[in-house]
Every structure is written in structure tokens, then in C-alpha cells.
Amino acid sequence: MYGKGILKGLGVTLKRFRDTYLDDIVWWLRGKKRYYSEEGIRHRSSKNTRGIFTVQYPEEQLILPEEFRYIPFLVYDGPQDKKEIRCTSCGICAKVCPPQCIWIVRTNHPQTGKPVPEPKEFYIDMDVCMNCGFCAEYCPFDAIIMDHEFAVASYNRNVYDLEKLLKPASYYQDIRPLNYKKNDDERKAKEAAKAAKAESAAAA
Ligand code: SF4
Numbered sequence: 001m002y003g004k005g006i007l008k009g010l011g012v013t014l015k016r017f018r019d020t021y022l023d024d025i026v027w028w029l030r031g032k033k034r035y036y037s038e039e040g041i042r043h044r045s046s047k048n049t050r051g052i053f054t055v056q057y058p059e060e061q062l063i064l065p066e067e068f069r070y071i072p073f074l075v076y077d078g079p080q081d082k083k084e085i086r087c088t089s090c091g092i093c094a095k096v097c098p099p100q101c102i103w104i105v106r107t108n109h110p111q112t113g114k115p116v117p118e119p120k121e122f123y124i125d126m127d128v129c130m131n132c133g134f135c136a137e138y139c140p141f142d143a144i145i146m147d148h149e150f151a152v153a154s155y156n157r158n159v160y161d162l163e164k165l166l167k168p169a170s171y172y173q174d175i176r177p178l179n180y181k182k183n184d185d186e187r188k189a190k191e192a193a194k195a196a197k198a199e200s201a202a203a204a
Pocket residue numbers: 086087088089090091092093094104138139140141142143144
């Protein structure tokens with residue numbers, strides 16, 4: 001019984017060993033580069049890849065799946081010189097963040113002193129962030145999204161401020177196209193329903 005298990009395990013190891021070299025040979029016979037080429041990276045990032053390979057990081061980097069997440073960023077709409085920050089500084093993300101690494105200062109109207117729905121300051125301590133994605137999951141405005149950027153190590157304390165956290169909606173669309181489309185469709189449907197409700201109230 002034990003012998004059978006060992007043989008099965010060795011069979012798996014042998015298959016991985018064979019596939020590793022077979023894939024290399026097939027690419028070599030086709031005159032293509034499995035390493036250091038766009039095609040090779042695409043192949044090794046896909047489910048069609050076989051065997052074991054080394055990723056020659058940082059010279060090459062595998063394509064990350066859409067749902068990969070690391071640190072969060074804040075989304076703004078519109079052009080860079082006229083940012084429309086989606087965040088309303090509601091504070092939900094800060095409340096749900098398990099290690100409590102988000103802190104927000106809300107904007108107040110200079111004359112009335114009443115709160116304005118946008119952040120004056122927004123900080124995330126990236127050294128404490130555990131990349132759970134709760135902030136993005138709970139944000140009601142799709143204002144905070146998990147990034148694909150992971151090379152953020154530094155010798156200093158990594159606290160990101162509002163300026164460093166803000167990224168355009170087009171970047172969000174680039175890294176998470178399916179997620180962006182889903183959220184965008186939902187937002188548009190909500191806005192249309194709100195406009196229709198206001199219209200019918202005005203007519204009444
Ligand atoms: S990022 Fe979202 S959840 Fe966090 S304060 Fe802004 S609007 Fe609220």
C-alpha cells in the first residue's frame with residue numbers, strides 16, 4: 001500500500017521533470033524563446049504552460065491575473081488637472097480595515113464649516129496593510145481599489161498620502177477590465193434610476 005503511494009508520487013515528479021524539458025525542447029525546435037520574450041511570458045502565464053520554470057524577475061514578470069491584489073489605491077475620474085475624486089470620506093474603509101492602517105481627514109466648507117464629501121487628507125500605512133481587500137470590498141463608491149503594484153519595498157516607513165494614492169479611472173480599467181465594467185454598469189444603472197425617480201417626482 002505504501003509502495004503504491006510512493007510510486008504514484010515518483011510518477012508525478014517524473015512527469016513534471018519530463019514536461020519541464022519537453023516544453024523547453026519544443027520551444028527550441030520551433031525557433032522560439034521561452035524566456036525573455038513577450039510570447040514566452042504570455043505562455044508561462046497561461047494555463048497551457050507545462051513543467052517547472054524560473055521567472056527571470058525583475059528582467060521579466062509574469063502577467064498577473066485580474067483578481068491579483070496587493071496594496072489599495074484611490075480612484076479619480078476626469079483629467080489629471082481636474083481630478084474628480086470618488087472618495088466621499090465616509091470612513092467605511094477605515095472602520096472595516098482589520099489592522100486599522102487607514103486614516104482620513106474630512107474636508108470642511110471654509111465658510112460654513114459643514115463637512116464636504118471629499119477627503120482633505122487620506123493616508124494608508126502600506127507597511128501595516130495586510131492586503132486583505134476589505135476596504136475595496138466595502139467601499140460604496142468604488143473609490144478604493146486593490147492595485148497590482150507589488151514592488152513597494154522601501155527603507156523608510158511606507159505611508160502613502162492622498163497624492164500618492166490617487167490613480168485615474170483609466171488605470172483601474174486597464175488592470176481590472178471585467179471588474180471595472182461590472183462596477184461601471186452598476187453605477188450607471190443606479191444613476192439612471194435616481195434620475196428617473198427625480199424626474200417622476202418633479203412631474204408629480
Ligand atoms: S474610499 Fe470609499 S469607503 Fe473609504 S472613505 Fe472613501 S468613499 Fe468611504
